[in-house]
Amino acid sequence: MDPMRVEDYIGLIRNLPDEDDPAYFGLPANIERSWQRIVSSQVISQLKVLMRSPELASRFDREKWHAQLSPVLNLWKKLNQGANLIQAKVAIPSSSAESPIKAFIQLEYYSVISIVQTVHRSLAQLSKVIRGTLLLSAGVQKLAESLLRQEAAGTFEIVFGGISQTPSGWQKLWDGPEDPLQYLRSLIRRALGIGKWVGKSDQGNLLREALDLSDLLHPATFLNALRQQTAREYGTSMDNLVFVTSWSRGGIPDAKVSMKWSGLQLEGATFDGSRLMHNSHDSPSITVAPMCTVAWMPKNLPNRVYHEELLSVPVYSSSDREQLSEPMKSSKSSSGMCREVSGLFTPKEFTFPCYCKLGLQEPLERACVAP
Structure with missing residues (x-):
């Protein structure tokens, strides 16, 4: 094979696209929409300052x-x-x-x-x-x-x-x-x-009834209260409980105390309650996630979800993603999913596991979930 000449390298460089593929940086295809939303907010704030x-x-x-x-x-x-x-x-x-x-x-x-x-x-x-x-x-x-x-x-x-x-x-x-x-x-x-x-x-x-934690001043404290009440119901210590989630309509039937969590918003991917999918370039920057049932369950009770199939997804208090509410674990059907899921927003900051069945036909690397 003939060695490449300098002209070949120059040709390759000139043929590079003007815009980089967001996938190269572990970002969703519609990341420009999120960037434009942030920049426009900053411009509006600066215009107010000039007045x-x-x-x-x-x-x-x-x-x-x-x-x-x-x-x-x-x-x-x-x-x-x-x-x-x-x-x-x-x-x-x-x-x-x-x-x-x-x-x-x-x-x-x-x-x-x-x-x-x-x-x-x-x-x-x-x-x-x-x-x-x-x-x-x-x-x-x-x-x-x-x-x-x-x-x-x-x-x-x-x-x-x-x-x-x-x-x-x-x-x-x-x-x-x-x-x-x-x-x-x-x-x-x-x-x-x-x-x-x-x-x-x-x-x-x-x-x-379905509850929106954005109604609260201290949503993380409410989850701790839910944990304490669950510990009383099971007659066990709070340290013996794990955070479990379900996106199915049946919820978590084995839980003595559970909560239906609504108002979650998703950034970086699209989720319909059963499948987590890649965003396209024209997808909305933020979408509403389906209602999720959450509960605290004793560690010694049998769990139908295999832990090696779970994806940990952070839950933030706002779309700024400055305060982490709770990491949630979702079940994953393919590898490389974590990098693209940015987080869930609850319109404050926790870090618990959230379990949900996700059926992906291809690896998802750039998603993000938040309330």
């Missing part, structure tokens, strides 16, 4: 504060219309709850109502200062500075120098979204969601 004067937050100007902060105050007023959260009277839950799950829900409801009312008091003081009925205090000044300097994090952090997002006082109460408006929306949505959980718990049918 604000850097000197506005450092000095008090009633007219400018009114113009810049009215959207926040109006949004909060709109979110609370008809919700009756600000007027709600809640007492510290007693320790005499009949079950760990009920105790968790009572404490979660007390916490979210307390946070809502604390945020309301701070915004009410800010509103009074803007209207001229209350003197400016250091606390109100700090709150206004945080809301006025809504600079984006990430790649633009170095350019603009420093990050000012959701007020730190709010984040200490609940570690939520960094954008103040998203924080307020998420807080009210969880307050209303947890209120529905309280009603279901009082009626005794909480675990009979």
Whole structure:
């Protein structure tokens, strides 16, 4: 065979495609959609920054504060219309709850109502200062500075120098979204969601219905409460339990305590409840996963799923994938599946095994699951 000439190498280089195949880097075919979504969010955040004067937050100007902060105050007023959260009277839950799950829900409801009312008091003081009925205090000044300097994090952090997002006082109460408006929306949505959980718990049918853990402030704590209640039902220690999942309609019939988990979102692959499939270049960046049944089971009970056929999939609290909620294990029918599954999102962070039967006709290397 004749040796290759320099011209042959040059020809090969010139014939290389302008865009690399995402598969070379262990990424799904539609990764560009996810990238565009992230970049567009960053651009929008930076445009908001350009609309604000850097000197506005450092000095008090009633007219400018009114113009810049009215959207926040109006949004909060709109979110609370008809919700009756600000007027709600809640007492510290007693320790005499009949079950760990009920105790968790009572404490979660007390916490979210307390946070809502604390945020309301701070915004009410800010509103009074803007209207001229209350003197400016250091606390109100700090709150206004945080809301006025809504600079984006990430790649633009170095350019603009420093990050000012959701007020730190709010984040200490609940570690939520960094954008103040998203924080307020998420807080009210969880307050209303947890209120529905309280009603279901009082009626005794909480675990009979599908539950969306994005309704909670602390979803990982709920899974621990589920684990503790299961340990009581089986009369065993919590360390003797393993996390089991099922995507079938029959759920986990052998489990004494189980939960139907809805609202999971999948990134990096497509899953119909029985088969995990590759994404194409025009597939949505995020898809809704089928409802999943989860339970804690004693290790000594027979398990129909072979552990060597399981795929561990991380469960994150958001699509940012910054906080891992729980690793879930799914059964795999072919090798090389782990790299492409990015994660499941529950709109916080755990790492448990989740078992589900997956039928793949070819290796899947770039998928990701999240709630």
